[in-house]
Amino acid sequence: MKKTDMPQYFQSILIAVDTAIFSVIDGALRVLLIRIGSGPYKGKWALPGGLVRPEESLDQAAERVLSEKAGVDDIYLEQLYAFGGVDRDVRGRSVSVAYFALVNSDRCLPATIEYYSDIAWYDTAKLPKLAFDHTKIVSVGIDRLRNKLGYSNIAYGLLPKEFTLTELQTAYEIILGHELDKRNFRKKILDIDLVKETGKIRKSGQSRPARLYSFSERKPKIVDVL
Amino acid sequence: MKKTDMPQYFQSILIAVDTAIFSVIDGALRVLLIRIGSGPYKGKWALPGGLVRPEESLDQAAERVLSEKAGVDDIYLEQLYAFGGVDRDVRGRSVSVAYFALVNSDRCLPATIEYYSDIAWYDTAKLPKLAFDHTKIVSVGIDRLRNKLGYSNIAYGLLPKEFTLTELQTAYEIILGHELDKRNFRKKILDIDLVKETGKIRKSGQSRPARLYSFSERKPKIVDVL
Structure with a gap:
C-alpha cells in the first residue's frame, strides 16, 4: 500500500498526550503539575505531557510520558478528552489527547525530575495560570471527576x-x-x-x-x- | 515564536475525525454509514470521516465532515473518544477523534452523496465489517450511549x-x-x-x-x- 494514498501534505498538526493526575491530599483535591524548564513556556506550570511517538498507541504514549516526566508508574489512566483548539500552543498547531486518573497519593510520589525544573501536587482551588490550554484540561478533568462520582466507582x-x-x-x-x-x-x-x-x-x-x-x-x- | 521550537520532524501522524450518528428507526438502533468509493477500502462501509484542516478545531472538523460527506447539518455532536492504535489505517499512522450523536431520524435524512458510493442507516445488530477501526468506534459509541441513558438526558x-x-x-x-x-x-x-x-x-x-x-x-x- 502506498503511503501517498494519505494526503500527508495536507496536515502539519502534531499529536500529543497530557496527563491530569488527581488526588486528595491534606483535605484538598490536588493535581500533579510540573514546571517547564525551557522554551516559550519556561517557568510555567503544566500537566506532564509530550508528543506521541510513531510506534506507540495513545494509551502507551500517556503511560510513557507520565513515567518519564513525573516518575509515576502503574496507574490506570482513563482518556479524558481530545483538545484541538487552533491556538492552544504558540509553537504551532497541535491536538492533545488528555488522560486522567484519581489516585491515592501514597501510590504516586514523584520520584524523578529529569525534564522539568519542579514538580508539585497543586491544590486545584489555587492553581496558577497554566501553560497551553492546561487550565481548561484541568477544569474538564475536575468536571468529569465530579460527574463520575455519581455514576461510576x-x-x-x-x-x-x-x-x-x-x-x-x-x-x-x-x-x-x-x-x-x-x-x-x-x-x-x-x-x-x-x-x-x-x-x-x-x-x-x-x-x-x-x-x-x-x-x-x-x-x-x-x-x-x- | 519560531515554529522550530516544536520538533516537527518527530511525527508523521495524521489527525482525522469520524462521526457516529445513531438513531432509532423501525424498532432498531441504527448508525449512519457511507460506502467508500475508491482507494484501499473501496466498497467497504465506514463512518463519515476526514482529516482535520489546519484552520479548524476538532469540533468544526467534525461538523464539516458530517455536512460534506453525509449531508447532515445542525446536529449537536459530542466527542466520543480518540482512537490511536498504530495499525488502525493501512495507509499510514493516524489518530481519529470520534464524535457521536443520538438523533431523531426525521432531523437527519441523508441528502447528498458526493464523496461516497452509498449511504444508509444500518441496524447496529447487523453491521457488515467496517473499514479502519470503525467497528470498534461504533461499539464504543453504543456502550457510551447505553451508559449515558442511565446518567444523562x-x-x-x-x-x-x-x-x-x-x-x-x-x-x-x-x-x-x-x-x-x-x-x-x-x-x-x-x-x-x-x-x-x-x-x-x-x-x-x-x-x-x-x-x-x-x-x-x-x-x-x-x-x-x-
Missing part, C-alpha cells in the same frame, strides 16, 4: 481497600467541593451497589465503632442506574 | 418534545437491547428528575389516555445522582 482508586462510609463521604465532599447529607449519601451509595460491607468493624479511641466497606468492584465500572 | 435528541413514558421506555429498551421493568423504570426516571409532566394528556383510540412528559432540560446534562 472512580473513587476506588483514591480510597484504601477498606474504609468507613464517613471516610468515603469525606472524599466525595472534598472532590465535589460541598457537603453532602449523611443519610441521603448513604442511601444512594448503597442503592447503586457501589460498595459492600466487609463484615468488619473498626474501633478507634472515643468514637463509635464503624462498619468497614469495600468497593463492589475495584476496576472501572459505570453504575447501572436503570 | 442524552435521549432528548431522539424523542419528540412531548412523549409518554411508554414511548420513552420503548426507546430505552431498543437502545439497551433488553426489556425494562415498567414500574422500576418510571420510578428511576422520575427520581432523577430526567423528565417532567407537561400537564397534557394524549387520548388515542382504544388505549387508556396517557400523560405527556417532556425532558426537564433539552441540552446535554449529566444527571445529579448524589
Whole structure:
C-alpha cells in the first residue's frame, strides 16, 4: 500500500498526550503539575505531557510520558478528552489527547525530575495560570471527576481497600467541593451497589465503632442506574 | 515564536475525525454509514470521516465532515473518544477523534452523496465489517450511549418534545437491547428528575389516555445522582 494514498501534505498538526493526575491530599483535591524548564513556556506550570511517538498507541504514549516526566508508574489512566483548539500552543498547531486518573497519593510520589525544573501536587482551588490550554484540561478533568462520582466507582482508586462510609463521604465532599447529607449519601451509595460491607468493624479511641466497606468492584465500572 | 521550537520532524501522524450518528428507526438502533468509493477500502462501509484542516478545531472538523460527506447539518455532536492504535489505517499512522450523536431520524435524512458510493442507516445488530477501526468506534459509541441513558438526558435528541413514558421506555429498551421493568423504570426516571409532566394528556383510540412528559432540560446534562 502506498503511503501517498494519505494526503500527508495536507496536515502539519502534531499529536500529543497530557496527563491530569488527581488526588486528595491534606483535605484538598490536588493535581500533579510540573514546571517547564525551557522554551516559550519556561517557568510555567503544566500537566506532564509530550508528543506521541510513531510506534506507540495513545494509551502507551500517556503511560510513557507520565513515567518519564513525573516518575509515576502503574496507574490506570482513563482518556479524558481530545483538545484541538487552533491556538492552544504558540509553537504551532497541535491536538492533545488528555488522560486522567484519581489516585491515592501514597501510590504516586514523584520520584524523578529529569525534564522539568519542579514538580508539585497543586491544590486545584489555587492553581496558577497554566501553560497551553492546561487550565481548561484541568477544569474538564475536575468536571468529569465530579460527574463520575455519581455514576461510576472512580473513587476506588483514591480510597484504601477498606474504609468507613464517613471516610468515603469525606472524599466525595472534598472532590465535589460541598457537603453532602449523611443519610441521603448513604442511601444512594448503597442503592447503586457501589460498595459492600466487609463484615468488619473498626474501633478507634472515643468514637463509635464503624462498619468497614469495600468497593463492589475495584476496576472501572459505570453504575447501572436503570 | 519560531515554529522550530516544536520538533516537527518527530511525527508523521495524521489527525482525522469520524462521526457516529445513531438513531432509532423501525424498532432498531441504527448508525449512519457511507460506502467508500475508491482507494484501499473501496466498497467497504465506514463512518463519515476526514482529516482535520489546519484552520479548524476538532469540533468544526467534525461538523464539516458530517455536512460534506453525509449531508447532515445542525446536529449537536459530542466527542466520543480518540482512537490511536498504530495499525488502525493501512495507509499510514493516524489518530481519529470520534464524535457521536443520538438523533431523531426525521432531523437527519441523508441528502447528498458526493464523496461516497452509498449511504444508509444500518441496524447496529447487523453491521457488515467496517473499514479502519470503525467497528470498534461504533461499539464504543453504543456502550457510551447505553451508559449515558442511565446518567444523562442524552435521549432528548431522539424523542419528540412531548412523549409518554411508554414511548420513552420503548426507546430505552431498543437502545439497551433488553426489556425494562415498567414500574422500576418510571420510578428511576422520575427520581432523577430526567423528565417532567407537561400537564397534557394524549387520548388515542382504544388505549387508556396517557400523560405527556417532556425532558426537564433539552441540552446535554449529566444527571445529579448524589
